Amino acid sequence: MRMLWPSPADEVSDADLERLYGYPEQLDKPWVQVNFVASADGAATVDDKSEGLSHPADKRIFLLGRDLADVVLVGAGTARAENYRGARANDERRDRRARHGLAPIPPIAVVSGSARIEPDCPLFTDAEVPPIVITTEQAPADRRKPLEDAGADVVIAGEQMVEMPVALAELDRRGLRRVNCEGGPHLFGELIAEDLVDQLCLTVAPVLAGAGANRIAMGRNASLARRLELASLLLEDDFTMFRYRKRE
Numbered sequence: 001m002r003m004l005w006p007s008p009a010d011e012v013s014d015a016d017l018e019r020l021y022g023y024p025e026q027l028d029k030p031w032v033q034v035n036f037v038a039s040a041d042g043a044a045t046v047d048d049k050s051e052g053l054s055h056p057a058d059k060r061i062f063l064l065g066r067d068l069a070d071v072v073l074v075g076a077g078t079a080r081a082e083n084y085r086g087a088r089a090n091d092e093r094r095d096r097r098a099r100h101g102l103a104p105i106p107p108i109a110v111v112s113g114s115a116r117i118e119p120d121c122p123l124f125t126d127a128e129v130p131p132i133v134i135t136t137e138q139a140p141a142d143r144r145k146p147l148e149d150a151g152a153d154v155v156i157a158g159e160q161m162v163e164m165p166v167a168l169a170e171l172d173r174r175g176l177r178r179v180n181c182e183g184g185p186h187l188f189g190e191l192i193a194e195d196l197v198d199q200l201c202l203t204v205a206p207v208l209a210g211a212g213a214n215r216i217a218m219g220r221n222a223s224l225a226r227r228l229e230l231a232s233l234l235l236e237d238d239f240t241m242f243r244y245r246k247r248e
Helices: 014-021 056-067 076-081 091-099 141-149 164-173 185-193
Strands: 002-005 031-039 071-075 108-111 132-135 153-156 178-181 199-205 228-236 239-246
Touching: 014 056, 031 056, 031 185, 056 091, 056 199, 056 228, 056 239, 071 076, 071 185, 076 108, 108 164, 132 141, 132 164, 141 153, 178 185
Parallel strands: 031 178, 031 199, 071 108, 071 178, 108 132, 132 153
Antiparallel strands: 002 228, 199 239, 228 239
16 A cells, blocks of 8 residues: 555555544544545445445555544444444454554444334344444334344434434534444435535545446535545555545
C-alpha cells in the first residue's frame, strides 16, 4: 500500500494507518465516520453485495475502522444482505483497542424503523457483545420484545421514523461517541441530510459495474451540498482509498 497524500510514501505501516484514521481526541459529542466501497462508475454493490468491489487493502481499512470505534452503526437492510454477525477481534486487534482505551469488542448498532430483525440471526447468535437495535415508537411491541429478550439494547429514536440526531444522542448517552458507520445507502443518505457525517472513507474499485446498481447514498435529499476536504489518499493494486473530512 502506498500513500499519495498528504505525505507520499511507498509503504504504509499499521501505525501510519492508526494515525491517519484515528478519531479526534477528547470528543464531547458523537463523531461519525462512514465507510463505503464503490465501483469506478459509482455503483455501491455488484449482485447486491459490496464483496465484489472489495480488496484486501480495503478490508484492512474496514477492520481498522472497527478497531478504533466505540460502536459500529449499520442499517438493517445492509446487515441482512451482508449476513452481519457480531464484531470479532483477535489478540492483536484487542491490544490495539486497549491501547486506545476502548472496550475489547464494539457493539453493532442496527438501525431499523420497523424493528424487523430476527432474534435468531447471527447478530444475536454469533456475537460476543449483544447488539443495539435503534428503532421507533411505531415499531410493533411484538417485534421489539423478542429482541430485548434475546439481549438487545432496544433504543427508541423517533416516533414514525428513526431520527438520526436522536439515535446518536442515545449512543452518546451510552458513552459511544466514536461511531463507525458501514452503510447502507439509505442510512448514509439520512446522515448526509442531517449533516452528521464527519469523515468519509471511500474505496474506489477499478471496476465498471454498469447500470442498475445503487449509489452509496440514497433516500432523502440534503438541503445543500456538504463540502469535504481530502485528508489522505492511499493506493494498492489500482484500488484507491480516499479519506475525506468535513470542512469546518
